[in-house]
Amino acid sequence: QVQLVESGGGLVEAGGSLRLPCSASGNIFSVDKMGWYRQLPGKERELGASMRIPTVGSAGGTKYTDSVKGRFTISLDGAKNTGYLQMNLLKAEDTAVYYCNADVRETRWHQYNYWGQGTQVTVSS
Numbered sequence: 001q002v003q004l005v006e007s008g009g010g011l012v013e014a015g016g017s018l019r020l021p022c023s024a025s026g027n028i029f030s031v032d033k034m035g036w037y038r039q040l041p042g043k044e045r046e047l048g049a050s051m052r053i054p055t056v057g058s059a060g061g062t063k064y065t066d067s068v069k070g071r072f073t074i075s076l077d078g079a080k081n082t083g084y085l086q087m088n089l090l091k092a093e094d095t096a097v098y099y100c101n102a103d104v105r106e107t108r109w110h111q112y113n114y115w116g117q118g119t120q121v122t123v124s125s
Helices: none
Strands: 002-006 010-013 018-026 028-038 043-053 063-064 072-077 082-086 096-105 111-115 120-125
Touching: 002 096, 002 111, 010 072, 018 028, 018 096, 018 120, 028 072, 028 082, 043 072, 043 082, 043 096, 063 072
Parallel strands: 010 120
Antiparallel strands: 002 018, 018 082, 028 043, 028 096, 043 063, 072 082, 096 111, 096 120
């Protein structure tokens, strides 16, 4: 079993920055992909950013939703099994609960998908 724990959320003024770490712990062989989803008030959960680590058969890469391109940066420290979402130039419309999601390989042959519990980000205008 694997646990994902997000942190770093809070209240920030528009134009400010936050960094959201997501730490994976438990039975981990490798973290193959990590992403951040967000759920805005009254809306469905949507992908904000994701990163896939290059492996045999996968080129890897990052993906960002259009509304965060140029402002958000996702990174992954494989040695620490921790991902980060650096959010700059925050806007009021970025206010949401942010959820970490990861594809974790518990053995060489078994990969599972996990969600964190979410962290609230509130941007005041």
